[in-house]
Amino acid sequence: MKQQRNRGLAVILATLVLIGLGALMIGQKASAAGGGKISGTVKLDGTAPHMRGIDMSKDPFCDKAHASNPAHSENVVVGSGNGLENVVLYISEGLSAEAANAKPTQVPVFDQKNCVYTPHVLAMDVGQDFKVETSDATAHNIHPEPNPLTGNIPWNQSQPRGAPPVTKSWKTPEMIHVKCNIHPWMSGWFAVVKGPYATTDENGAYTIQNVPPGSYTVTAWQETYGTQTQKVTVAAGAAATADFTFKAK
Amino acid sequence: MQTNLLKCSLLMSVVVALCFSTASYAQLTTYQQQEWLHSPAASSHIGNLTGAARAAALPYRRYCVGCHGELGDGNGENAVWFATPMYAQPRNFQLAVFKCRSTPTGTLPTDQDLFDTIGRGMDRSNMPQWTPLSKQERADLVAWIKHYSPRWQTEKAGTPIQIPPEPEITPERVKAGQEVFAKMQCYKCHGVQGMANGPSASTLTDDLNQPIAAFNFTDGSRPKCGDTDRDIYRIFMTGLDGTPMPSFADNIKPDEAWDLVFYLRSLQPHNSFNAKEREIAKQLGLKPVNPNAPAQ
Numbered sequence: 001m002k003q004q005r006n007r008g009l010a011v012i013l014a015t016l017v018l019i020g021l022g023a024l025m026i027g028q029k030a031s032a033a034g035g036g037k038i039s040g041t042v043k044l045d046g047t048a049p050h051m052r053g054i055d056m057s058k059d060p061f062c063d064k065a066h067a068s069n070p071a072h073s074e075n076v077v078v079g080s081g082n083g084l085e086n087v088v089l090y091i092s093e094g095l096s097a098e099a100a101n102a103k104p105t106q107v108p109v110f111d112q113k114n115c116v117y118t119p120h121v122l123a124m125d126v127g128q129d130f131k132v133e134t135s136d137a138t139a140h141n142i143h144p145e146p147n148p149l150t151g152n153i154p155w156n157q158s159q160p161r162g163a164p165p166v167t168k169s170w171k172t173p174e175m176i177h178v179k180c181n182i183h184p185w186m187s188g189w190f191a192v193v194k195g196p197y198a199t200t201d202e203n204g205a206y207t208i209q210n211v212p213p214g215s216y217t218v219t220a221w222q223e224t225y226g227t228q229t230q231k232v233t234v235a236a237g238a239a240a241t242a243d244f245t246f247k248a249k
Numbered sequence: 250m251q252t253n254l255l256k257c258s259l260l261m262s263v264v265v266a267l268c269f270s271t272a273s274y275a276q277l278t279t280y281q282q283q284e285w286l287h288s289p290a291a292s293s294h295i296g297n298l299t300g301a302a303r304a305a306a307l308p309y310r311r312y313c314v315g316c317h318g319e320l321g322d323g324n325g326e327n328a329v330w331f332a333t334p335m336y337a338q339p340r341n342f343q344l345a346v347f348k349c350r351s352t353p354t355g356t357l358p359t360d361q362d363l364f365d366t367i368g369r370g371m372d373r374s375n376m377p378q379w380t381p382l383s384k385q386e387r388a389d390l391v392a393w394i395k396h397y398s399p400r401w402q403t404e405k406a407g408t409p410i411q412i413p414p415e416p417e418i419t420p421e422r423v424k425a426g427q428e429v430f431a432k433m434q435c436y437k438c439h440g441v442q443g444m445a446n447g448p449s450a451s452t453l454t455d456d457l458n459q460p461i462a463a464f465n466f467t468d469g470s471r472p473k474c475g476d477t478d479r480d481i482y483r484i485f486m487t488g489l490d491g492t493p494m495p496s497f498a499d500n501i502k503p504d505e506a507w508d509l510v511f512y513l514r515s516l517q518p519h520n521s522f523n524a525k526e527r528e529i530a531k532q533l534g535l536k537p538v539n540p541n542a543p544a545q
Contacts, residue, residue: 058448059437060541139434141495145456148344148400154456155355156488158495160433166499181493182437184452 034232035210040241042087042204042220046248049224054185055081061138062115062183070161073185074120075224076248083204084222084246088119090193092229093217100195107131107167110178110188112140112159117188119180121223123197124190126173132166134159139182142166144190146176152192154182175221189223213237221242279320281394290401293360293391300360300388302396308386309393316375317342321397331466336375338457342397346456348489349474356407357400363391365475370472411487413503415478418511423529426512429505431538433497439462441537443516448540456491463493466516478522481510484505 049074052248056062077085111118112134124130132142139160146152151171159166170176170192180186191197198206208218213236220228225246234240285291291302309317318325321342328339340347347367350358367387370378379387395401414423428437436454440446443466456460464472474484486506488496501509514523515530 026499139437141493143493143495148346148398151403153355153400154346154490156490156493156495157354158433158497158500160490160500163500181453181495182434182449184449 036213036238037207037209037217038211038240039207042084042104042200042244043082044078044084044248049076050168056115059138065114071116079202082231085198085200087201088191088221089206089208090125090197090219091216092219093193094215095195099212103127109133111135115183121189121191123199124192126192126194127169129167129169132164137161140180141182143181144176144178150174152248154192169181218242222246286396291392291396293388295360295388297363298384298388302392305389305393308390319512342394345398345400346491348491349408350487351483352407354488354490359406360391363394369475371473410498412479412482414508418525420529420533422508423511423515426508427535429509430512436538436540443467453493461492469518478510481513482506503518
């Protein structure tokens with residue numbers, strides 16, 4: 001009799017546990033689809049370093065394009081309220097394999113416009129296709145310089161006027177410098193990361209979308225100042241905040 | 250007992266997985282290269298020749314190690330004496346990025362490409378022509394080169410680009426070739442007369458950030474990756490990886506590419522290849538391209 005009651009209890013318990021687990025899984029799925037997010041601002045503490053002007057007189061097209069609006073190098077771009085532009089934010093620790101391997105379907109575009117790269121830093125996921133375009137009536141060559149031992153193989157393609165776009169992707173996370181040998185001032189970055197990412201706008205603000213609930217380490221990468229990390233906990237469907245400050249050297 | 254076995258095998262598989270996953274990222278060690286020496290990738294196939302890496306241990310030590318180094322990283326004891334831009338650093342076989350390929354940019358060269366480079370040597374560099382070595386020895390050395398980089402373990406050589414048969418040279422083709430030269434803006438580095446004095450020439454650097462000179466068509470030197478018409482076609486279509494020279498495969502059609510070859514020939518001083526091209530250019534009275542002409 002007692003044994004039977006125990007058995008009954010066990011069955012009820014097991015059912016409850018199963019239902020609970022099921023609910024949890026459904027909940028997780030829902031939140032992964034709905035997505036929590038991490039947002040914040042990245043600022044520069046101190047005076048922004050002087051960004052050297054660029055002399056484009058060697059190429060008449062480039063020179064003319066910047067006749068009224070001289071170009072400057074973009075290693076550190078500071079906006080209103082000392083916000084840092086072109087900082088890449090990504091989740092460096094804590095992502096489930098599923099979330100880390102999910103690949104975004106949109107194809108980010110890296111344009112060669114008026115002899116500078118737009119955007120200056122293009123963030124992308126591992127394996128995500130991206131496109132290199134040219135809007136210029138002069139010849140470029142697009143020459144990324146990854147370390148071949150990481151698994152990302154360097155290539156070098158011509159982009160004369162009216163060239164068709166080049167579609168490529170990278171195999172492993174790496175911050176890859178991009179240059180044009182014809183215009184030695186041209187300098188940009190492919191920031192290849194695993195999982196969700198964001199790049200700061202001209203005010204230093206960013207939002208990483210579609211973050212499943214969990215505890216993470218968020219890394220901010222800036223080409224001149226390197227990386228900074230912060231621990232962040234994201235609740236299901238909620239927004240978490242992580243602000244960063246880089247010290248001017 | 251069973252669970253212990255299970256735990257053991259799990260642990261082992263984790264250890265094995267870790268070993269494999271770090272192999273391509275960590276700094277290369279002689280130990281790894283020893284492993285790769287015995288892998289199937291450490292062989293070469295050139296025509297009916299089959300090269301084996303292990304057979305090349307002695308020839309490499311005798312002829313190559315001085316510049317390319319014990320670990321194949323291009324840091325042999327002579328390398329420090331190489332003065333750029335005239336003399337580029339010895340190739341780093343660990344990175345497996347090669348100038349002379351028949352394959353698209355960003356891919357590994359074929360065995361035949363490496364074999365040809367060893368036999369041809371590199372003009373204006375310290376790499377001599379290794380024709381005194383037998384073909385078998387050169388095939389073995391190709392296999393040896395491939396044991397230095399993890400890339401040969403996971404990647405296959407690219408698919409060689411197709412080169413259509415060389416058409417008849419005509420004045421129209423030489424003229425069209427000059428239009429390709431202007432449109433692709435080859436003069437940015439190579440100069441309007443091919444004298445390697447274009448506006449960007451003085452700022453060129455290779456992937457080691459060493460200064461590098463653009464090819465001068467007018468001083469009688471031979472292109473580094475061969476001087477037949479097909480070689481020149483291949484050079485600008487595949488690009489020379491590790492240098493500023495990009496691939497034009499996406500932007501020059503095969504027919505136009507032959508036109509460009511003929512025009513480039515006409516820039517060279519008289520040699521055994523270009524009598525016709527020079528004659529045609531002279532008759533046409535071709536003037537150097539005008540970089541400031543409005544784009545069509």
